[in-house]
Amino acid sequence: MKIARLTAGVGIVAVGAIVLAGCGNPYESEVVEGTEITVAYNSGFFHFNDDSGAGNNTANGNVKYMTDTGFSYYNNTPELVHNEDFGSFEKVSDDPLTVEYTITADAVWSDGVPIDEADMLLQWAAISGNVTDAFAPAATTGYALVTETPEIDDKKITLVYSEPYVDWELVGPLGVSAHGTYALAFPDEYADVQAAYDTYVGSDEEDDLTAYQDAAKEFAETAKEKVVTAIQDGDEEVLSALGEAWNTAYGYTTLPDSPAAALTSGAYVIDDIVEDQYITLAANPLFTWGPSPKFEKITVRTITDSTTALQALEAGELDIWTGQPTADILALANEIDTATVQTAVQASHEHVDLTVNNGGPFDPATYGGDEAKALAVRQAFLKTVPRQEIVDKIIKPLQADAEVRNTHLVSPADTERYPVLSEANGSADYAEVDIDGAKALLAEAGVSGPVEVGFWYPEGNVRRGQEFELIAASAALAGFTLVDESEPDWLFTDPAAVPINNHDATLFAWSQTSLAVGGSDQIYACYSDPLQKGGNYNGYCDEDVTATLLELNKTSDFDAQTDLLEQAETGIWADAVSLPIFQFPGLLVSSDQVSEVKSMPLSPDYFWNYWEWTPVEAAAE
Known part of the structure; x- marks a missing residue:
């Protein structure tokens, strides 16, 4: 549950059919070079860790949905879709309830570091509250029932529940990165990686990018090991520092100096942020473990005033908008000849x-x-x-x-x-x-x-x-x-x-x-x-x-x-x-320059199928 401006939902609806996504064919990027789409939301991004109490907000969740990878997501039926391009999870026992997660893809963080069991173990430790009280999660539901430290293996984690948990399929043990959180907790140990990153930012040379990624991988080997050891041994000194970083270091409204604060696992990376104005995402060149997006860049503008948003859409400065409408706003939207208007209860x-x-x-x-x-x-x-x-x-x-x-x-x-x-x-x-x-x-x-x-x-x-x-x-x-x-x-x-x-x-x-x-x-x-x-x-x-x-x-x-x-x-x-x-009555307005924009009753609202958004010119070619 997220604040609309909360991760389980409060509305009770029977879980529908499970859908599998992932064709098993070699990944082929569908990103159209040079394309950019501008969308809007009524409040701005301010925290990269939307699993934390501080970051648990729809505006953050919308962005994280496009930069993160998970084991499942909801389509707009809504049905739960298993992302088999990334990994799999399976209930292997009912007594006790035991679920095994496996990352099957060669998935990496945006710095090239593999996504693995250390990242999943950190997510459990941070949210369950069963190792330390240093973390401040938005919710512990489900995770709290996994009372014993999970067993891990190469890109695997096994969650054993102390009691039955009806919504076990909705537990997705992946959040912010383990090595990134360690870097934010112990920045001195990250100094060589930071220096390599700064060099790359200053030069934009391919060799410097490789040097940064190599430094990140070398650092991550030790950092991940320290995170795992701290969790397994209950090292309160290290856990306290990790908790402080997990809670607070991911909060920012301009592009952070440390790349560790913005490591993504999904289709997009953070390209730019201007406080109270917008956040721009760029297609992740390393991404191969999910559906390919079409737009090279997505800019999410912060527009609190609905009239301003619709004026921008009519002027061609905005492509998709949703908000909390009034009768006047609905009438204004219907007057835009180049717009498609969708209404539905949210x-x-x-x-x-x-x-x-x-x-x-x-x-x-x-x-x-x-x-x-x-x-x-x-x-x-x-x-x-x-x-x-x-x-x-x-x-x-x-x-x-x-x-x-x-x-x-x-x-x-x-x-x-x-x-x-x-x-x-x-x-x-x-x-x-x-x-x-x-x-x-x-x-x-x-x-x-x-x-x-x-x-x-x-x-x-x-x-x-x-x-x-x-x-x-x-x-x-x-x-x-x-x-x-x-x-x-x-x-x-x-x-x-x-x-x-x-x-x-x-x-x-x-x-x-x-x-x-x-x-x-x-x-x-x-x-x-x-x-x-x-x-x-x-x-x-x-x-x-x-x-x-x-x-x-x-x-x-x-x-x-x-x-x-x-x-x-x-x-x-x-x-x-x-x-x-x-x-909530929903109102979704999109321009004639983008197709495949579809409403969705659940959060993340219209962002749910961002990879299907298609530039109209590209679709016509």
């Missing part, structure tokens, strides 16, 4: 979270530890959120049949479970705005107004600005004063920089990245160390909800899953810590 949902551990109005500590009083204040506030008005005024002009979403854990697309959960989970208490009820709750709790609420939403997002105005006006009627704390950088999502969310309420969306059944513990489970909180940005903790969600992760029976979902849903609603509002 697997993202808007919600408001209330922070319960920051000393604010929703925190029991504010009332001397009085849980009941804090609960009453939270309930009162949520009763003022005009969900139906938001849907009617902002969403229905885009999607006439749009409805208020009344579940946290499943989407309305789940036609079997959604009616069951939404009917019994307690959402009926917030079906309509109830100002009198909110006032009564505050009075019974002995809380007098005005109650000041620091309210965050992403600055520059027009639709969320409109939502804020509607919420603020309604909440004021019950004695709540909303303070606009909008800012563009999502600082509260970085657990290393902001261990406790300083905003009392936040408005954003969860983007579903898979058809996972479990994984909601990423957002709603208790935690003791802020570095391990995943997506639980509001400090929520209900031991019963946590236990239920952890049980869900290992439950395969459909009816039992539904019972657990119902229990967790009821608990979350009873605690009044979050309020879903609506499912």
Whole structure:
């Protein structure tokens, strides 16, 4: 799950058929020399490690999807596709659940260093939390059940689960590189490679490129060995340094000085970054283990304003755009003669979270530890959120049949479970705005107004600005004063920089990245160390909800899953810590200069088939 601006999805949909990709024929590049495409997203890239808590954001995930390689991906059916051009994975035992991963391709990082078992072992160590607490992953779901250090062999890793895990097929043990992370943790040991890289950058000579790659390979042999040894021996000194680098050293908004911070395993490499403007990717000349892209370069522009984006597309300065549309934006898109407009409901949902551990109005500590009083204040506030008005005024002009979403854990697309959960989970208490009820709750709790609420939403997002105005006006009627704390950088999502969310309420969306059944513990489970909180940005903790969600992760029976979902849903609603509002209406606009642009309900949205994007002139030749 990634923030839409979270890796399991919160919407529950049965996993469909498995599709195999990879024809086994010799790789042949289809990159058309000199071609470049410019696309846009409403927020910019800022972190290369999107598996970390700090980097877990859709804008980063979009870029990483095009620069990374994995064992599988989703098509837009959606079906899980196994990338057999890169490797394979197989369940070799049910008791205990054992899965073996093998990298079958001669795959290398963008510096020429082989992708191997050390990289996969680091991914397990970083995300599982079973070796050290130095890493701050966005989620530990699945990995945490692999409690013993996995066995590794040449380009192989075997994960043995201590308990059943229903979504085992969605675990992909490859993230950032082991030797790159070691280089960032111990830069002095990387000095010779850095010097060779700097020489190559200054000369752009083939011989200097070879010298840099040779130096990187020599360094990597020792670095990978040290990473593996540290994990297997539990060397806390080395692991602590690796964790610090994994958490923070991949965060940047301009091209990093160290190539170790931008090593890619997929079809593209990072070519250039200009903060708040764009990131440009260039085709990776070493890539041979997946479908070949067509465009030599892809530039992802950061355009927060939808009107500006569509004006750029109409002027020929932009080829693909998606965003959070309003009725005016949809009308504007339809007026562009050279554009193709696609609309569909997305697997993202808007919600408001209330922070319960920051000393604010929703925190029991504010009332001397009085849980009941804090609960009453939270309930009162949520009763003022005009969900139906938001849907009617902002969403229905885009999607006439749009409805208020009344579940946290499943989407309305789940036609079997959604009616069951939404009917019994307690959402009926917030079906309509109830100002009198909110006032009564505050009075019974002995809380007098005005109650000041620091309210965050992403600055520059027009639709969320409109939502804020509607919420603020309604909440004021019950004695709540909303303070606009909008800012563009999502600082509260970085657990290393902001261990406790300083905003009392936040408005954003969860983007579903898979058809996972479990994984909601990423957002709603208790935690003791802020570095391990995943997506639980509001400090929520209900031991019963946590236990239920952890049980869900290992439950395969459909009816039992539904019972657990119902229990967790009821608990979350009873605690009044979050309020879903609506499912995202999607709008995808592409120019007549590119073909094969296809919408996708899951994140990474339209980027899912970037390798199929075809320059129209090239397609016509």
